[in-house]
Amino acid sequence: MPRTLRRALTVALAVTAVALPLAAATAPSPVPVAASACSTPWGSTPEQVERLGRAPLTAVRTGRHDCFDRVVFDLDGTAAGYRVEYVDEVRQDGSGDVIPVPGGARLQVSVHHPAYDDAGEPTIEPPPTAGDEVADVSGYDTLRSVVYASSFEGSTTFGVGVRARLPFRVLVVDGSRLVVDVAHRWY
Template sequence: MAAGLGLLAPGPAAASPYCGLVWGSLAKADAAMSQAKVVNVRTGQHYCFDRLVIDLNGPAAGYSVRYVPQVVQDGSGLPIPLRGQAFIQLTANAPAYDAGGKSTYNPANKAELSNVGGYQTFRQVAWAGSFEGYTSLGLGVRARLPFRVFTLAGPGSGSRLVIDVAHFW
């Protein structure tokens, strides 16, 4: 009867994580160095997140992915202008050139590695360079949102470094 009269309040509601995601927005890193070379960068849209994939021609190893006030070029430290309200600096511990210095990935437009128009979270993906065995990209996003980083084997003898950024918290 007390419940019918509104005298009993329901228990506190616990907010469920968006799409069940329990990622955070703090830096994620693995210090291992890869012998593989960067050969492609691509993006995709998923129901709960936007995805950036760095394709390598061998086994993926280390990386550093973190929110920064401004993305900078490898070597020079010059700023990379990006659209968005938050910026992620992605560094793959793998070069985008072979032992002879020949490029293994040479984007046609360094300011727009992938067309992310219409994406819910991504605003721009830009090239930040490949220097001394590391390759860096800048990712402009809608806001500082949770993300995850992982590697996948394949296809074939290649691998992928994957960065997913959630649409919401």
Template sequence: MLLAMGLVAGPGILGSAVAGASPYCGITWGSLDKSWQHYSSGTVSNVRSGRHACFDRLVVDVAGPVAGYNVRYVDVVRAEGSGFEVPLRGGARLQVAVHAPAYNAQGEPTYRPADRSELVNVWGYNTFRQVAFAGTFEGQTSLGIGVRARLPYRVFTLEGPGTSSRVVIDVAHYWQQ
């Protein structure tokens, strides 16, 4: 009977109910530490973010070959070199270390954030609350991500275009049921 009503009422009624439902994402990521021990001769050149249906994304651009990473949930994000606390909004904190410096061979910065405590605007994101620069020291650049809660995440690298590469961090909006 319900199927018949849906056919008679038209696809718009049934379609709007489905469109408003939360998407099934099939996310199987966990929340444990993720790392790939590979150092790059490239340098960090930019940090950007994006919102997706099932996760929030942070991208660290590297001018050069793909860089390794170490990403983990921590109680406190610490600045490179000094160890000072990097304050972050949110119920949980991800420490992101990209194995590439944010300076060139002459020691000149290759990435200069306008605001170290607000690298990207994440207002209105489902999961991200803040992204902050935690410094660059001895060939490694660190960031802190303040997130709504400890949620599953994944990290991967992409090569290109050209000789550039990216380290990508996706944090899910929720745990899959």
């Protein structure tokens, strides 16, 4: 190989070797900071704990957060069990009647606790009837409605209407609050 050609190849390789790492080091990050701050391992499959509890349900509240909307079910005692799942229709326990739940998708939340005391008196004020919206979620990013369905044989059912089928999680906070968080989007 002639000396000038060899020298040109050596210079070209040296320039390429230096240029590649610099280009790679200045490439933009593929993950936006805001999305990574909200990323969760949540999914959209049913979550449940089978135990029944005796502590009555006393209130239903909601809250808004940066990455999710929250529904809180307050109990007068220790939380035991629940079942939360996406359904086509929310149904009232006992009768099987369909309960209208506004939203693009519906979570059926069964809190394995009654909404009445040992004397049969309602423990949520004011006492809801089937189909009543029990929380104002106007302006929420994800939640569209929280509707009471029934309290039957020690379990209380609600329909939670959401914008779309989005990831959720269920957790117990401070031993006496059952919490359902629904993400604003898939991250």
